[in-house]
Amino acid sequence: MKRNMKSLVELKNIWFRYEGQEDYILKDINLEIRDRDILLLLGRSGSGKTTIARIITGLIPHFYRGELKGNVIINGRSIVNKPIYEIAEYVGLIRQNPENQILMTNVEREIAFSLEFLDIPREDMRKRVHETANKLGISNLLSRDIDSLSGGELQKVAIASILVRKPSIIILDEPSSYLSPSSVNRLRQYIMMLNSEGIAFLIIDHRIDYWLDITTRIAVIYKGKKIFDNNLTEFLKFIEKFDVGLNIPLHLRLAIDVNKCCGKRVLPITQDTKKVLQILQKGGNNDRV
Ligand SMILES: Nc1ncnc2c1ncn2[C@@H]1O[C@H](COP(=O)(O)OP(=O)(O)O)[C@@H](O)[C@H]1O
Numbered sequence: 001m002k003r004n005m006k007s008l009v010e011l012k013n014i015w016f017r018y019e020g021q022e023d024y025i026l027k028d029i030n031l032e033i034r035d036r037d038i039l040l041l042l043g044r045s046g047s048g049k050t051t052i053a054r055i056i057t058g059l060i061p062h063f064y065r066g067e068l069k070g071n072v073i074i075n076g077r078s079i080v081n082k083p084i085y086e087i088a089e090y091v092g093l094i095r096q097n098p099e100n101q102i103l104m105t106n107v108e109r110e111i112a113f114s115l116e117f118l119d120i121p122r123e124d125m126r127k128r129v130h131e132t133a134n135k136l137g138i139s140n141l142l143s144r145d146i147d148s149l150s151g152g153e154l155q156k157v158a159i160a161s162i163l164v165r166k167p168s169i170i171i172l173d174e175p176s177s178y179l180s181p182s183s184v185n186r187l188r189q190y191i192m193m194l195n196s197e198g199i200a201f202l203i204i205d206h207r208i209d210y211w212l213d214i215t216t217r218i219a220v221i222y223k224g225k226k227i228f229d230n231n232l233t234e235f236l237k238f239i240e241k242f243d244v245g246l247n248i249p250l251h252l253r254l255a256i257d258v259n260k261c262c263g264k265r266v267l268p269i270t271q272d273t274k275k276v277l278q279i280l281q282k283g284g285n286n287d288r289v
Pocket residue numbers: 018019025043044045046047048049050051052064
């Protein structure tokens with residue numbers, strides 16, 4: 001098997017409903033995340049994206065109750081009855097509100113706390129915390145109080161707390177909802193750096209345009225079912241045909257229209273496309289945008 005074909009996460013025929021609900025939120029979901037994938041998971045609000053992240057990380061069924069059918073396989077082993085701390089060695093989740101996942105008052109202790117349940121000697125723990133901080137360029141934050149951090153710094157600490165465990169895959173749930181555009185940009189740099197070092201990513205976000213150019217695959221969930229799972233070229237054909245409540249940015253729509261007119265496919269989200277759109281919005285005749 002080729003290295004990039006190795007399966008890290010496999011959801012097999014997953015059905016799920018939360019306790020007290022009649023309808024299944026997820027209906028027969030099959031999803032595979034392979035080595036080095038950057039998979040973008042899309043779907044309108046309430047379609048079940050966060051629920052999928054909870055299943056992969058074991059928060060479902062351990063933390064959120066409900067009926068779960070099907071199998072979840074991580075690194076070749078079923079995790080359905082595995083404790084969360086064991087799953088956390090392979091999968092890291094950065095939640096929708098990262099401040100909710102912070103438990104300690106000091107940055108160094110917060111990152112080290114992530115290793116608490118792994119069998120690692122104290123001195124190695126310290127070394128790993130410092131290595132991780134160094135890699136993310138936040139060594140200067142280690143002695144700081146969590147309360148004193150900006151949103152962007154908090155984001156880095158949240159990433160460090162995950163990264164320190166050396167996971168195979170990191171899941172980000174709606175990162176752009178709590179980050180400024182410049183912080184998203186920095187996050188993109190981290191993702192590309194870590195991905196080139198072998199970490200796979202599952203990105204859940206309603207802001208499609210931040211991620212399209214770095215994803216290897218795109219999946220779409222609609223009413224609890226997976227209705228699309230393929231590459232960017234196929235995704236563009238798909239959204240031309242179907243309106244499934246995705247928030248398609250204007251410049252991407254423009255690029256699709258231009259593609260249709262030209263009869264050929266150009267990559268849709270270059271800076272040029274954005275510039276053209278800005279010029280059009282300003283009424284044309286504008287050298288500088
Ligand atoms: N803890 C919970 N208990 C009951 N229902 C929930 C819970 N969390 C989410 N839901 C419901 O499950 C559905 C899918 O939610 P979610 O996975 O958060 O969707 P998304 O992340 O795509 O917006 C929604 O109808 C939501 O109200």
